[in-house]
Amino acid sequence: MIRVFEKNKQLHVDGKSDMAKLIVVSLSLQPILSLAVRYNLSPDETAHKLSGYFRMLGADLVLDMVVADDFALLENQREFVERYRAAEEAANSSEFLPMLASSCPGWVCYAEKTHGSLVIPHIATTKSPQQIMGSLIKDHLARELGRTPDSIYHVTLMPCYDKKLEASREDFTNQQLHTRDVDCVITAIELEQLLQRDNQSLASMDSVQLDFPWSKTLPSNSALVSHQGSGSGGYADLIFLHAARELFGNSHPDLQYKSLRNPDFREVILEQDGRILLRFAIANGFRNIQNLVQKMKRGKSSYHYVEVMACPSGCLNGGAQVRPQDGSSPRELTMRLEAVYESLQKQVPEENHTVQELYSTWLEGAHSDKCVAMLHTKYHSVEKMTTALNIKW
Numbered sequence: 001m002i003r004v005f006e007k008n009k010q011l012h013v014d015g016k017s018d019m020a021k022l023i024v025v026s027l028s029l030q031p032i033l034s035l036a037v038r039y040n041l042s043p044d045e046t047a048h049k050l051s052g053y054f055r056m057l058g059a060d061l062v063l064d065m066v067v068a069d070d071f072a073l074l075e076n077q078r079e080f081v082e083r084y085r086a087a088e089e090a091a092n093s094s095e096f097l098p099m100l101a102s103s104c105p106g107w108v109c110y111a112e113k114t115h116g117s118l119v120i121p122h123i124a125t126t127k128s129p130q131q132i133m134g135s136l137i138k139d140h141l142a143r144e145l146g147r148t149p150d151s152i153y154h155v156t157l158m159p160c161y162d163k164k165l166e167a168s169r170e171d172f173t174n175q176q177l178h179t180r181d182v183d184c185v186i187t188a189i190e191l192e193q194l195l196q197r198d199n200q201s202l203a204s205m206d207s208v209q210l211d212f213p214w215s216k217t218l219p220s221n222s223a224l225v226s227h228q229g230s231g232s233g234g235y236a237d238l239i240f241l242h243a244a245r246e247l248f249g250n251s252h253p254d255l256q257y258k259s260l261r262n263p264d265f266r267e268v269i270l271e272q273d274g275r276i277l278l279r280f281a282i283a284n285g286f287r288n289i290q291n292l293v294q295k296m297k298r299g300k301s302s303y304h305y306v307e308v309m310a311c312p313s314g315c316l317n318g319g320a321q322v323r324p325q326d327g328s329s330p331r332e333l334t335m336r337l338e339a340v341y342e343s344l345q346k347q348v349p350e351e352n353h354t355v356q357e358l359y360s361t362w363l364e365g366a367h368s369d370k371c372v373a374m375l376h377t378k379y380h381s382v383e384k385m386t387t388a389l390n391i392k393w
């Protein structure tokens with residue numbers, strides 16, 4: 001990444017700006033919060049300092065990922081309702097349900113390698129926010145700016161190394177132009193190391209507002225937002241609320257989770273007249289994932305949707321978040337991050353006017369072929385290899 005930034009700067013200095021790439025950096029929320037706690041800054045200050053830092057390195061645009069997060073949630077909601085209705089019509093409802101979360105590449109890669117044909121049909125086809133951001137930058141923004149996708153270098157800031165594997169999937173690579181939707185993933189811990197290497201602190205960077213290239217109308221509130229529900233993006237909560245409203249006309253369902261084996265496996269149900277209409281769960285960490293898959297194998301899973309995340313406690317505790325500094329335990333740090341996530345203003349995806357505008361101006365309407373191409377993906381069973389060197393992602 002640093003090499004690309006430096007090469008680009010040199011091209012500008014040499015008067016060859018036409019050969020330089022447009023460098024775009026997308027900041028996801030969980031590493032912003034991790035760095036906020038690390039440098040004792042507020043979440044908004046951290047985002048602005050990150051913007052200042054990346055601009056100092058040579059970035060042209062630094063963005064948050066709310067638009068991609070909201071697209072991911074809305075498409076997951078729509079997909080769930082479609083699957084639920086299809087399951088009701090089908091002789092064998094287990095063809096369509098449960099729907100399993102798709103935003104965690106740690107989980108998706110594991111499913112592809114170990115339980116291909118059993119699990120893959122159940123994983124939501126909606127791309128993760130990182131890859132939706134990739135489509136937004138390399139398709140929508142490229143067209144808007146009259147650029148080709150390969151003339152943009154897209155960096156994302158993420159909470160885990162698995163996001164690098166996700167970015168490198170063939171499905172997200174433009175073979176003709178030899179470019180990816182996400183060219184480089186940097187994690188919170190790598191960013192901390194970069195700053196340490198240069199004897200710098202994020203706190204001493206200039207504060208620069210984030211860019212908003214999606215619409216001429218700026219959002220009324222530019223503060224960072226999170227979503228109701230888990231710190232992994234709120235999928236279970238928001239799909240549950242949407243399904244209760246859309247399928248059963250219930251706009252205020254009781255959203256009370258019950259922990260099952262451990263706090264990382266909890267479920268919530270919607271009940272009416274003693275009948276369970278919706279049964280959702282959040283399963284974090286591989287121990288719980290294995291239990292879930294075993295249940296599915298035995299035909300004993302009664303879930304309609306499961307938010308599956310590979311890291312214990314989900315994305316706030318991602319494998320490449322900054323480690324605890326002050327002698328606190330990883331669990332204490334995660335609880336602190338959860339509290340900061342919770343303190344942010346809650347975003348309602350349906351109320352994101354920019355996303356609604358992009359559905360018509362960029363995607364030619366919801367349900368269009370373009371929508372499928374830009375916001376959805378496919379998964380592939382990966383044969384078991386005999387040596388670690390042959391691992392295919």
Ligand code: SF4
Nearest residue numbers: 104106160311315318
């Ligand atoms: S749960 Fe962990 S591996 Fe999965 S996307 Fe979140 S941080 Fe990455």
